[in-house]
Amino acid sequence: MDVTTDAAAGAVGPWLIVGLGNPGPEYAMNRHNVGFMVADLLAERIGGRFKRAGKAQAQVVEGRIGPAGPGSRRVVLAKPMSYMNLSGGPVNALREFYKVPVAQVVAVHDELDIDFGTLRLKLGGGDNGHNGLKSLTKAFGREYHRVRFGIGRPPGRMQVADFVLKDFSSAERKELDYLVDRAADAVECLVIEGLERAQGSYNS
Template sequence: MFQMIVIVGLGNPGRQYTGTRHNVGFEVIDLLSDRNQIPVNKIKFKALVGEGFIGNQKVLLVKPQTYMNLSGHSLLEIVNFYKLDPKQIIVVYDDIDIETGKLRIRTKGSAGTHNGMRSIIYEIQTDDFPRVRIGIGKPKFGNLADYVLGRIVKEERELIDITVRDAAEAVEVFIKEGIQTAMNQYNK
């Protein structure tokens, strides 16, 4: 296994973004933090970070504080500091192209419509890193930015909470048993 795995949850810093669809990546990091007793409370690399273990694997949990569209700035600092292979990175983020409540784990891929992922791919110059995509669905009408930055409505909250829990479990399975096992269990 790798010396360290970096798990990056995408979101926007600040209380006004808590509970929004765009911040489900942060919610997964918070859950991993709780489940594995890894406090995410140090400010480093333009991010809130916490170092610890999931199973026997050393991990760095990361919540970039650069705002979504500049997430790559934070991750590039981490990649350069630890001299990471892209396969040592797992990015967890919301995806409007996946229906609410579904998860997709991939070994690599394009950014799609996600600006945080575009920033990461641009900054680290590759799309060849694993990711866990959390479905938030598309708005039936209205502005996309308003939708992703909107609070998760009560009717969706329970489903999103289950999906966030599944995403955290999928990351743990990925780290302990490999990406193929995680994909088999969670790509439904």
Template sequence: MLLIAGLGNPGPQYARNRHNVGFMAADAIARRHSFSGFSKKFRGEIAEGTLGDQKVLLLKPMTFMNLSGDSVGDALRFYKLSPADLIVIHDELDLAPGKLKLKTGGGNGGHNGLKSLDAHCGKDYKRLRIGIGHPGHKDRVSPYVLGDFAKADAEWLEPLLDAIAAHAELMAKGDDAGFMNKIALATGAAEPKPAKPEKAAAADGGKPAPAGKSHIRQARNSAQPKILPTSGPMADMLKRLFGDKKS
């Protein structure tokens, strides 16, 4: 069994906060994989389902962010799970918006939810960090994380949450590299289409060069001597005008 905990704060006033992106990811996984409805347990909301052949519990602690470890710790102890059976999804200030990092262990980076988890569960659990960017100064961090995502953020946030949910099975079975690769493919920007080359103007400012011919080739063609007729009416006329040059 695997426990996936998405971190956030309870209540509709926090629902779209940057700090609640862990809740958003948990909800996206539950919808995509037809988990049971969330019910109240372990001082949180929990849903049951499967990812591949792995039984999974999704947990959203309702203890507020700073006490997330109380809820997650209760669930781990009840099911006799270890930190190796835990994946935590949370916001990350030190990653650019929309960037992900998936690793086991590490520091808490000042994240109060992780501080609480470390105290109750140890540090050897897997973390899926979702970048939200940094406001630029530590004094602005609290209002920033407790502020809602901007409307423009939907352009990267919704595809990212969809991709996390779509490929959560890889994360659940421990294929971290495969999971991150799928996310990158799903959310990466499309390669820009090469611009159509403009028709080049002739060197003398006249008509554009015909498609498929360079100026150099045209110049070479124009430099070739013109072959004059040697017989027929035109040849006779030229001989009368210029005389016979052969003599």
């Protein structure tokens, strides 16, 4: 793929937006798969369908987000197909293929230490025990953007691993479509208008 300068973005190459999750229908509605849900919605918005990315262990959609014309941004949406704790390899392969700077990678993921449905956007930082983030950071460093979707802490003595691999509750599912839609809006705002504007609008 030829790399061209996106003058509106002031950057070379596309943004790489990564939804983190686990492949397979048995995981589809797990809390750990909310990143996949957001990526699926973004793909729907740009009229694309996920396809296998050559030799990379991932599915991708290429397109543009934002208003038509110079205000839009080139993006590659990605879902690693390697399972959560091995996400870094496929994502780094895509990053190198599309020549995406680390600062133009956006990881969308579940976050235990934030109340359900709350969003937090940031650049860099630790992984807070999240295996997907650990793998990304090991592969290409920590200075990528994160869109953190709160899922809350497990109730009682439930183990974290059990909690994240359970489906959203029936009460949570009543709000889930709206919240995933809002997270997709936050990703678009981040890419088009920048982190500070997106934080001001969506960090709740």
